[in-house]
Amino acid sequence: MKAQLLLPVAVVLGAAVLSSLFIVDEREKALVLQFGQVKQVKEEPGLGFKIPLIQEVVKYDARILGLPTQPLEVTPLDDRRLVVDAFARWRITDLVEFREAVGVGGIDAAQTRLDRILNAAIREVLGAVPSNRVLSEDRTALMNQIRDRARAESGALGIEVIDVRLTRTDLPEQNLAATFARMRAEREREAADEIARGGEAAQRVRATADRTVVELTSEARRMAEVARGEADAERNGIYAEAFGRDPEFFAFTRSLTSYERALQSGNSSIVMQPDSEFFTYLRSDVAPADRGVAPAAAPTPAPAAPAPTTAP
Structure with a gap:
């Protein structure tokens, strides 16, 4: 009779013990909550304990996460509109502060708020410089400024912005046609200038060649006349000598x-x-x-x- 009673008790105790255990992976961090209040922070991987039915475990990704921003239209200092998007890498640094800031939304809520922070930082930094600097290949200083501003704003969320990279800086679609037309006109003007310079050089070469032809022809004619005169003189001398003999x-x-x-x-x-x-x-x-x-x-x-x- 006692054995029959001990078996259910053992099962209940075993289930209670198992429900009080939780495992934290090396890629995770965990919070033990009791009625919404943080009772325990588990950041190291391994086995943890909680009170069954009263406490719950919430796990978060401890790895470095990525956040691609949506294309954003900004106006640099020279009022030339640009379409910019960026990619940020971030991670959770303070679990308690993170939980208090985002609540039950977790990672998705944090990325939504971080996206707004990044957009504001991009507008503020790129709006203070001319568009040529934004479009240049050396944008490291600008990206570092955006990262620092986003890091300062996102510190209250319990996260750290590790890096921010501008992935695209283009003109809006409605401005591309006008920009391409202006570039085409500039290239055509440069081509016309090159053609004009080439034509001028060709005229100089042609004039030099014509002058050389005239000079060579005149010199050849002069030499021919001299040779013809010398031949006639020699011929007349032979005639005169022959006449004198007989x-x-x-x-x-x-x-x-x-x-x-x-x-x-x-x-x-x-x-x-x-x-x-x-x-x-x-x-x-x-x-x-x-x-x-x-x-x-x-x-x-x-x-x-x-x-x-x-x-x-």
């Missing part, structure tokens, strides 16, 4: 050249006097000097054939 032979060859040019095949006719000197070597094979005719006084070439006249 005037009769020179006159004979010149006459044959004149006959060859004048008596070519064709329907042309020559009208002249029969006793003309042009026919001297056709009438006789004796030179004018041998027939008592005085030779020419000057050493000039034989007379050329007269211009042919076409008979009517």
Whole structure:
């Protein structure tokens, strides 16, 4: 009979003991609450105890948590609107203060309040600097200022803001078209300037090339005329030397050249006097000097054939 009574008692005692135990993971922190009041703080991992049915255990994440903010439109110092969003990393540092600040909302309520704190800090810091500084790659100082302001404001929540990073800084959608149009106009103007400078340089090169061509052509013509004059002088010297050696032979060859040019095949006719000197070597094979005719006084070439006249 006693054994039958002890068994239920043992079961009840065992259930009471088990319900009084709780385990805290190394990634967690726990609070033991009694009617909403904090009775125990358990921050170290391990086994904990509580009063069954009277006390309850509330656990919170002890790791570093992340909070991405929603895109926020800010107006920097030069009144150029920008769309900015950030990413914050934070953790719970004081469980009792955290519980008193957020109540039963826990992590979600803390992130909602931290989001508002970050938005206010972003507006305050970025609104005091020009947009060029916000859009530059070196924004570390600005992010540190946002982190410090958010850390000071969030200290009352029992949390610590570890870091804040600006993930995007863009222009609003309605300003992108105008900005792109202005950038396109600037690039087109730069391209037009480059084309104009290239055209000017091309004109200079072309003018230099044309001047060089004229100079080279003139110099080549001058040298050709000089060479032609020297050749003519050399030719005349040879003629004069040949005439001085044998005037009769020179006159004979010149006459044959004149006959060859004048008596070519064709329907042309020559009208002249029969006793003309042009026919001297056709009438006789004796030179004018041998027939008592005085030779020419000057050493000039034989007379050329007269211009042919076409008979009517």
